[in-house]
Amino acid sequence: MGVIKDLLKEELGNSLRLQKDYKEALKKYPGGSIIKKEIKGHVYYYVAFRDGKKIRFVYKGKKLSADDLRNLKESKRLRIKYRSLINKLNKRAQYLKKALHGKED
């Protein structure tokens, strides 16, 4: 039983550590969506994101380069991926905590 318990403890530790790492990684990738605004016949690009109760718009320029666009898209994809993995790790950690605190035969 000792070996199994050690294994579960190690896995729980790994899940919590990795969850923290994903939360850190999320900070590196800005959230938000690309917004195209047309003002007096001119096109302007913004990144819109939620900041608490407010929605903020950060001006990106009159044109978006292919690199900018690619980076923003990649950033969005990674944020979605990381969030789903954080959820997965959260569920795993809950399960492991329950298993560790269960009664031994």
Added chain:
Amino acid sequence: MEKKTNSLCFEILHRLNKSGVLQHLILIGSWSIYFYKYYFKSKDYSTYIRTKDMDFLVPIPSKLSKEINVFELFKDLGFLEKYRGSKGYIVLEHPDLSIEFLVPERGRGSNKPYFIPQLSINAQPLRFLDFLIENTIPITTEGLHLKVPHPAAYALHKFIIFKRRNKAEKYERDIEGALRVFNELIRSKKEGQVRLIFKRMHKKWQEKVIENLKSIGELEVVGILKG
């Protein structure tokens, strides 16, 4: 979970293959146990593995000619690039898999990581890996051609290193996996190959294998090896 992990493992292998580097790598560690099913082709052989570690051995000097960044290659799958401990070995981590690159440690050895520029990775040098490089088999499955250690080399290597494990769980996992592979070799009537590979080992390593097996009471295995 196992099904998802297996498909992630295959995705990794396919991407390495497409990048032209898989042919220069050897898949070692517990994932070899899974791929031995294509070698044994036996319904009784259990492919069950209890690890997330996916270890790739890079023979040195490396024949890798292309330059890729392995982290960038797997980033969109959700892998994070982490530096292990103070030594700086790179581990690519994911909830279901942990990828590491290893190189054989030679001479007096060193604690420093070994930088592989063709993969943009810091590999970990470890002892006894040359033995695995010298004894590999090809596995072909799902459009992949990968190299794994010969099952006999896998088992013998584990019989040497399990004593070096600090954690009881890893110690027991090494023994269980090695014995499972060894027993399948005997069931498949490949004693001759096992003995041949055992005899190719350095004399001191042979002695270590026998000593370690005796210490866990595996006298039948000792008997088979000694012929």
